Amino acid sequence: xxxxxxxxxxxxxxxxxxxGQQVSEAQGVVIFDNCFRCICEAxxxxxxxxxxxxxxxxxxxxxxxYWADGGxxxxxxxxxxxxxxxxxNNPHCAVRTVQGYMDKFAQDCNGDGxxxxxxxxxxxxxxxxxxxxxxxxxxxxxxxxxKETLRNLDS
Ligand SMILES: *[C@@H]1O[C@H](CO)[C@@H](O)[C@H](O)[C@H]1NC(C)=O
Numbered sequence: 001x002x003x004x005x006x007x008x009x010x011x012x013x014x015x016x017x018x019x020g021q022q023v024s025e026a027q028g029v030v031i032f033d034n035c036f037r038c039i040c041e042a043x044x045x046x047x048x049x050x051x052x053x054x055x056x057x058x059x060x061x062x063x064x065x066y067w068a069d070g071g072x073x074x075x076x077x078x079x080x081x082x083x084x085x086x087x088x089n090n091p092h093c094a095v096r097t098v099q100g101y102m103d104k105f106a107q108d109c110n111g112d113g114x115x116x117x118x119x120x121x122x123x124x125x126x127x128x129x130x131x132x133x134x135x136x137x138x139x140x141x142x143x144x145x146x147k148e149t150l151r152n153l154d155s
Contacts, residue, residue, distance in 0.1 A: 035117035038146035039124050042139045058088035071100035
């Protein structure tokens with residue numbers, strides 16, 4: 001069994017290189033890159049080549065309806081029939097989709113008085129209408145370990 005701390009610094013750094021310092025757009029909620037990275041870790045181990053698996057695609061494991069709510073973004077030249085899988089399998093388009101989804105559904109899911117990455121993780125996993133529900137332990141643990149690792153890298 002691979003130890004849970006196996007999320008490698010190399011993984012994080014490679015994702016950091018891909019996403020840059022801060023991905024958020026000018027309008028809407030401001031989400032910092034560490035948040036995107038740790039949601040990605042929780043969703044798939046941030047596997048950028050994970051492809052589609054049943055109803056979910058890409059490193060963020062995004063469904064068609066999430067992609068639609070996130071703005072139905074498409075890559076240049078993508079045919080309409082391929083717009084969803086091609087977008088959410090592309091790291092940049094996937095992040096913009098997550099951003100679009102959060103712009104739409106940002107809320108204080110855990111009732112702690114602030115809207116931050118802990119809430120975005122819940123919205124990502126549980127959806128915009130059910131984010132107060134329980135998170136599965138593995139998902140939450142992976143996220144927490146990622147945040148801790150990045151905090152240590154930052155300092
Ligand atoms: C990423 O996902 C693909 C498809 O499921 C899999 O073949 C590959 O081993 C995964 N890579 C890692 C690093 O887990």
